[in-house]
Amino acid sequence: MSEILTFLKTIEEEARSAIEKADDKTALDNVAYSYLGRKGKLAEVSRGFGKLDPGIRPRVGSRLNELKKTLNELITQKAGALTSVLESKDVFDYTLPGKRSPVGRRHPLMQTADRMVQIFRGMGFSVATGPDIDTEFINFDALNTPEDHPARDLSDTFYIKKGILLRPHTSTVQVRTMMAQKPPVRIISPGRCYRSDAPDASHSPVFYQCEGLYVDERVTFGDLKGAIIQFARDMFGPGIKVRFRPHFFPFTEPSAEYDFSCMICGGNGCRVCKNSGWLEISGAGMVDPEVFRAVGYDPGKVTGYAFGMGVDRITMLRYRIGDIRLLYENDVRFLRQF
Ligand code: DAH
Numbered sequence: 001m002s003e004i005l006t007f008l009k010t011i012e013e014e015a016r017s018a019i020e021k022a023d024d025k026t027a028l029d030n031v032a033y034s035y036l037g038r039k040g041k042l043a044e045v046s047r048g049f050g051k052l053d054p055g056i057r058p059r060v061g062s063r064l065n066e067l068k069k070t071l072n073e074l075i076t077q078k079a080g081a082l083t084s085v086l087e088s089k090d091v092f093d094y095t096l097p098g099k100r101s102p103v104g105r106r107h108p109l110m111q112t113a114d115r116m117v118q119i120f121r122g123m124g125f126s127v128a129t130g131p132d133i134d135t136e137f138i139n140f141d142a143l144n145t146p147e148d149h150p151a152r153d154l155s156d157t158f159y160i161k162k163g164i165l166l167r168p169h170t171s172t173v174q175v176r177t178m179m180a181q182k183p184p185v186r187i188i189s190p191g192r193c194y195r196s197d198a199p200d201a202s203h204s205p206v207f208y209q210c211e212g213l214y215v216d217e218r219v220t221f222g223d224l225k226g227a228i229i230q231f232a233r234d235m236f237g238p239g240i241k242v243r244f245r246p247h248f249f250p251f252t253e254p255s256a257e258y259d260f261s262c263m264i265c266g267g268n269g270c271r272v273c274k275n276s277g278w279l280e281i282s283g284a285g286m287v288d289p290e291v292f293r294a295v296g297y298d299p300g301k302v303t304g305y306a307f308g309m310g311v312d313r314i315t316m317l318r319y320r321i322g323d324i325r326l327l328y329e330n331d332v333r334f335l336r337q338f
Contacts, residue, residue, distance in 0.1 A: 002056050004045070008063055011041050012070070019074050025082055032075050042068055108338040109208055109327055112315040113190040116210050119234040120188045123227055125212065128187040130173040132194070136163045142175040142294040143251040158194050158205075166194035170211035171251060174287075174306055177213065178295035183302045184216035190311060201323045208311035215287065215297070215304030221254070224284055224305035228258055235314065236263045243278065252285025252306055263317060272317075279317065282308040 015035045022028040035041050045064060052060060106114070117127055130138075139145075140152055150156060151168060158166040173189035190210040197203040214223065225244065232240040241261035249255040259280050262273035269275035284307035289299035312324050319338060321327070326334050 002053075002060075004052065004056070004060055005063060008045065008060075008067060011035070011045075012067055015041075015071050016074065019071070019078050022078060023082075025079070028075060028078055028082065032071075035071055036068065036075075042071075102332075105335075105338070107327075107335065108319055108321075109311055109315050111338060112318055113208065113210065113311050115235065116190060116231075116309070116311065116314070117188065119231055120212065120227075122234070123230060125186050125188045125214075128173050128177045128189045129191060130167075130170070130176045130189065132167060132192055133160060133164060134167050134172045136165060138172045138175050139165060139167055139169075142179075142291065143171055144288050144290040144294070145250045149250065156196055158196055167191075168195045169193055169308065170209040171306070171308065173211050174213040175291070175295055178215065178292075178297060183297060183304075184214075185304070186214045186216075188212045199325055201325070204312070204324045204328055206328060207324070209282075210309040210311055212284075212307045212309065213287070213304060214306075215292075215302050217302055219286075219303045219305055221286055221305065224286070224307065227305075228284065228307065231309075232260050235318070236260065239266070241267065244284075247283060247285075249283050249285055251288050251291050252283075253288045255283060255285035257281075257283050258307075260317075264320070279313075281313060282310055284308070 015031070018031045018035075019028070022031050033040060037043065042064065045060075049057065049060070049064075121127075136152070140149065145151065157168050160166065170189050170191045170193060173187070173191065177185055177187050177189075188210055189212075190208060193207055193209050195205060195207075197205050199205065212227070214227070225242070229242045232242050239261075240263060242258060243261075244256040244258045247255045247257040257280060259278040261267040262270060262277050262279050264270050264272045265277070267273075267277040269277050273279050284305065287304040287306050292299040292302065292304075312327060315321065315327065316324065
């Protein structure tokens, strides 16, 4: 065998072992460069091709091409192996973006209820609760509601069986609290209520109310106004105005409905307040002596005020939500915003 072919054989052996030993991409690149590069060993042999004995040239030529091809293949193979080693090993790439796990948060209704509790706690109220399912006595009789009152109607209220129903208001909790403890009483009661209403943008068969009750000697309507005004300012800012309109509830006398000045338009009139500048919030009044009698309080000794408040309504105004149903659909894309 000619000298040159032996030399190529040596180069091949060297190159094979260098490729084998390369244990990262840079080392492999260096091997490729020193054998196959423009100034590499094979290029050097090619450059001397013209000086070779013409008889041997074809054999050397084809051997040279074959060697280039072999080394190229070996290098490509090794590069693939190096990549997959990198991937299969537990290599931590600090440059990859992190994976965020979704974190839950408090529902906007509960955030609002929390804030309401916080505000009323500041005024000396504590939180009382009662069952969602309650008796007709607690829901209506003790609250001085006449037998033929429409709220008792099967079409308005979900009855479980005769005399037992899903409460349509949290006023049940004022009755239960007074039955369980002596005056003075100063409680609020946020909770879920149920009415047989078809769902639309402002109605949901399930909703939340927050009842308030303050009973002591010489509690006045002025105290009631003070508490509601304080609440309105704490919740929506110092510029909010409150107005009371005469109304009727069986469980309070006198009774009122109360409105907040529209915080969307500042009272100038907009779509939300139907151009009136006012938003109806709920009802309130002085506890009716009949309610005191029903729970065993002496109406000659104590007076008190009570109020309702729609948690949904306050939430919708607070976060500018136009449709109450959004609060009950549990669509994460909606809930994520709060
Ligand atoms: N229970 C009434 C309702 O569901 C709200 C309400 C009005 C509660 C007047 C009260 C009150 O305590 O005094 O519409």
